[in-house]
Amino acid sequence: MKKFSVLFSAAVIATGLCMAQSPEVKEDFKPSTKNQPGQQYPMVNSQGYARFRISAPQAQAVSVSLGHGGVRGGTDLVKDEAGVWTGTTSAPLDEGFHYYHLNIDGGTFNDPGTNNYYGSTRWESGIEIPAHDAAFYEERDVPHGFVQQILFWSESTNSLRRAFVYTPPTYYSDKAKVRYPVLYLQHGWGEDETAWMTQGHANLIMDNLIAEGKIQPFIIVCTYGMTNEGFRPGRPGGNRFGGVEAFQKVLCDELVPYVDAHFRTLANKDNRAMAGLSMGGMETHSITMARPEMFGYYGLLSGGQYNPTEIKDKNQVKKIFMSCGSKERPDGINTATRAMKEAGYDVMGYVSEGTAHEFLTWRRSLYQMALFFWGK
Amino acid sequence: MKKFSVLFSAAVIATGLCMAQSPEVKEDFKPSTKNQPGQQYPMVNSQGYARFRISAPQAQAVSVSLGHGGVRGGTDLVKDEAGVWTGTTSAPLDEGFHYYHLNIDGGTFNDPGTNNYYGSTRWESGIEIPAHDAAFYEERDVPHGFVQQILFWSESTNSLRRAFVYTPPTYYSDKAKVRYPVLYLQHGWGEDETAWMTQGHANLIMDNLIAEGKIQPFIIVCTYGMTNEGFRPGRPGGNRFGGVEAFQKVLCDELVPYVDAHFRTLANKDNRAMAGLSMGGMETHSITMARPEMFGYYGLLSGGQYNPTEIKDKNQVKKIFMSCGSKERPDGINTATRAMKEAGYDVMGYVSEGTAHEFLTWRRSLYQMALFFWGK
Numbered sequence: 001m002k003k004f005s006v007l008f009s010a011a012v013i014a015t016g017l018c019m020a021q022s023p024e025v026k027e028d029f030k031p032s033t034k035n036q037p038g039q040q041y042p043m044v045n046s047q048g049y050a051r052f053r054i055s056a057p058q059a060q061a062v063s064v065s066l067g068h069g070g071v072r073g074g075t076d077l078v079k080d081e082a083g084v085w086t087g088t089t090s091a092p093l094d095e096g097f098h099y100y101h102l103n104i105d106g107g108t109f110n111d112p113g114t115n116n117y118y119g120s121t122r123w124e125s126g127i128e129i130p131a132h133d134a135a136f137y138e139e140r141d142v143p144h145g146f147v148q149q150i151l152f153w154s155e156s157t158n159s160l161r162r163a164f165v166y167t168p169p170t171y172y173s174d175k176a177k178v179r180y181p182v183l184y185l186q187h188g189w190g191e192d193e194t195a196w197m198t199q200g201h202a203n204l205i206m207d208n209l210i211a212e213g214k215i216q217p218f219i220i221v222c223t224y225g226m227t228n229e230g231f232r233p234g235r236p237g238g239n240r241f242g243g244v245e246a247f248q249k250v251l252c253d254e255l256v257p258y259v260d261a262h263f264r265t266l267a268n269k270d271n272r273a274m275a276g277l278s279m280g281g282m283e284t285h286s287i288t289m290a291r292p293e294m295f296g297y298y299g300l301l302s303g304g305q306y307n308p309t310e311i312k313d314k315n316q317v318k319k320i321f322m323s324c325g326s327k328e329r330p331d332g333i334n335t336a337t338r339a340m341k342e343a344g345y346d347v348m349g350y351v352s353e354g355t356a357h358e359f360l361t362w363r364r365s366l367y368q369m370a371l372f373f374w375g376k
Numbered sequence: 377m378k379k380f381s382v383l384f385s386a387a388v389i390a391t392g393l394c395m396a397q398s399p400e401v402k403e404d405f406k407p408s409t410k411n412q413p414g415q416q417y418p419m420v421n422s423q424g425y426a427r428f429r430i431s432a433p434q435a436q437a438v439s440v441s442l443g444h445g446g447v448r449g450g451t452d453l454v455k456d457e458a459g460v461w462t463g464t465t466s467a468p469l470d471e472g473f474h475y476y477h478l479n480i481d482g483g484t485f486n487d488p489g490t491n492n493y494y495g496s497t498r499w500e501s502g503i504e505i506p507a508h509d510a511a512f513y514e515e516r517d518v519p520h521g522f523v524q525q526i527l528f529w530s531e532s533t534n535s536l537r538r539a540f541v542y543t544p545p546t547y548y549s550d551k552a553k554v555r556y557p558v559l560y561l562q563h564g565w566g567e568d569e570t571a572w573m574t575q576g577h578a579n580l581i582m583d584n585l586i587a588e589g590k591i592q593p594f595i596i597v598c599t600y601g602m603t604n605e606g607f608r609p610g611r612p613g614g615n616r617f618g619g620v621e622a623f624q625k626v627l628c629d630e631l632v633p634y635v636d637a638h639f640r641t642l643a644n645k646d647n648r649a650m651a652g653l654s655m656g657g658m659e660t661h662s663i664t665m666a667r668p669e670m671f672g673y674y675g676l677l678s679g680g681q682y683n684p685t686e687i688k689d690k691n692q693v694k695k696i697f698m699s700c701g702s703k704e705r706p707d708g709i710n711t712a713t714r715a716m717k718e719a720g721y722d723v724m725g726y727v728s729e730g731t732a733h734e735f736l737t738w739r740r741s742l743y744q745m746a747l748f749f750w751g752k
Binding site: 036037038054055056057058059060061083102104105106107108109110112115116121122123139140141144146147148149150151152153160165172173197203207261262263 | 412435
């Protein structure tokens with residue numbers, strides 16, 4: 001059936017009768033906002049269909065790996081007389097950001113049309129299906145905080161390591177030299193410390209929340225959660241997960257003291273949060289349990305749940321946030337939230353409507369978590 | 377001749393008699409330091425040969441665009457039985473950083489083995505041939521400055537624009553709240569504001585110079601010099617050069633005031649420099665002449681020369697730095713330096729030995745320029 005529809009598409013494109021893959025696809029495609037400068041493709045239409053276009057005249061087969069939403073198994077592209085391969089997804093994609101790559105003649109390559117995003121332990125292509133609620137991370141003419149790349153020497157791993165630190169717009173301008181709470185925010189498996197400030201738009205989410213007066217400004221710190229290697233990507237083996245104990249040491253005993261020494265933080269557990277998405281949630285879970293003196297706020301974003309029996313001292317934690325997409329397992333979040341509330345914890349459970357294990361879930365989760373932890 | 381050697385290479389690889397392309401190539405290849413985490417290829421040997429390996433079993437032709445040093449016209453790769461394409465450059469490459477891409481069946485793609493670097497108006501692959509003098513930008517256990525991403529609203533272009541700001545290690549720790557000189561440092565054509573802090577290693581060059589006590593610490597600011605578009609790469613047409621007048625307005629009337637308002641700068645022309653590489657040198661040349669009240673220090677890195685007749689008032693400039701690689705046109709730099717010295721200017725000319733119009737020339741130039749402008 002799929003073979004047939006590909007052949008059919010090839011035929012209609014070749015004869016120039018119709019550009020659309022099916023009658024109901026609206027021809028209002030626009031370049032994805034994640035494209036490289038000046039690149040028209042990939043494109044996205046108002047229904048969430050994506051259209052890809054790749055020039056490779058002598059190639060035998062070109063396909064797009066992206067299989068999300070209603071699209072199963074990716075999209076095969078079809079070549080025209082000029083050697084340009086084109087294809088439209090068979091169904092709309094979920095709103096939000098998706099990683100993908102190309103398969104060209106059996107090899108894995110990126111789409112030269114898009115920027116690159118670190119996911120699946122490699123720099124991948126990325127496409128954005130505009131979300132109906134995207135306003136909370138849009139670029140506005142409001143005061144913008146800085147995102148700082150800091151390099152800190154880690155004794156335990158004998159390496160120079162990198163973190164990104166978001167400071168609120170008020171950080172450098174306020175004369176009172178106010179100190180700020182800090183959220184340590186971790187990426188997922190296969191991603192790195194660039195994820196939250198790039199595809200996550202964490203800085204824009206914060207800028208807009210602060211501009212609207214909805215939260216007390218706070219600092220966000222993102223570092224690399226796979227600890228066996230330093231920040232330099234060229235080190236072979238740099239994407240293996242070194243175990244949570246090694247990362248726990250870097251985070252609690254090296255990065256937190258470094259940040260407290262170099263930024264105007266409220267340097268105590270009552271003003272320090274840890275949260276993470278997916279594998280970063282697993283790390284958050286382990287580290288907050290193993291080092292109860294470090295963090296007062298815990299957040300798991302598509303990264304498991306807490307249960308009342310595992311927390312030794314109820315007073316060790318001020319607030320707990322747990323979330324996932326509605327296309328993940330929201331029952332787990334809802335059940336755990338109920339149990340934690342009944343046990344007397346200050347808990348928020350959040351389910352992102354219509355999203356899966358992807359960044360729109362986590363952008364929305366960060367927004368909700370910021371309001372819950374330090375809302376006004 | 378080239379065809380013959382390709383066929384010959386194919387023959388020797390296919391018969392498994394010899395992995396090297398020529399007898400004198402040393403088999404001490406190591407992964408390039410610019411590779412993605414865990415990626416073995418591309419590799420570089422101690423002589424400066426590069427070896428590429430790409431998996432694309434059904435491809436008809438795979439080649440590498442990189443033509444630098446003694447390598448003309450790139451490198452054709454040859455397929456083995458497993459569908460893996462391999463090839464070694466026909467000669468050593470120049471020391472330093474090189475952009476490149478793959479040609480696969482007539483299409484342009486990046487090497488999935490390397491990180492991506494913005495050059496030629498697209499994210500390209502990059503490879504590093506270790507320089508014999510690389511110590512000046514190596515990663516050391518010394519105090520490290522921060523690299524800050526700042527977003528500023530530009531009225532003249534009606535866009536949110538991005539810059540990266542390097543602050544010295546002492547910036548946040550010193551109690552005396554010292555103010556610092558600022559260097560506005562521009563990228564070349566087809567590059568963007570990421571270039572100097574990524575492939576340029578400007579932050580590491582500064583960290584090491586400061587740790588050795590060789591320079592007075594200063595701030596570096598890098599922004600996008602193609603002014604018609606904001607910082608969001610997805611905007612179509614974003615890589616056209618909008619003309620120096622538009623950029624001059626953003627730089628002098630929007631970015632400089634923003635930086636002076638948000639950082640502890642010495643906010644006057646006697647402590648403000650502008651420099652750029654290639655097209656950034658052309659911009660520096662135009663802007664320093666058009667706006668003599670803005671900058672006291674001028675630097676052209678592979679970006680032309682000043683001549684005494686074009687400067688209206690000799691007192692408008694404190695110091696001038698001009699440089700290029702020995703494989704560019706060093707005569708131009710030497711002649712202009714002599715003429716400017718004879719006319720009474722405080723000038724330094726610098727020629728980077730053995731390098732062309734590439735980033736090792738500019739890393740070395742930044743090092744020399746920092747010593748010349750604000751050396752101790």
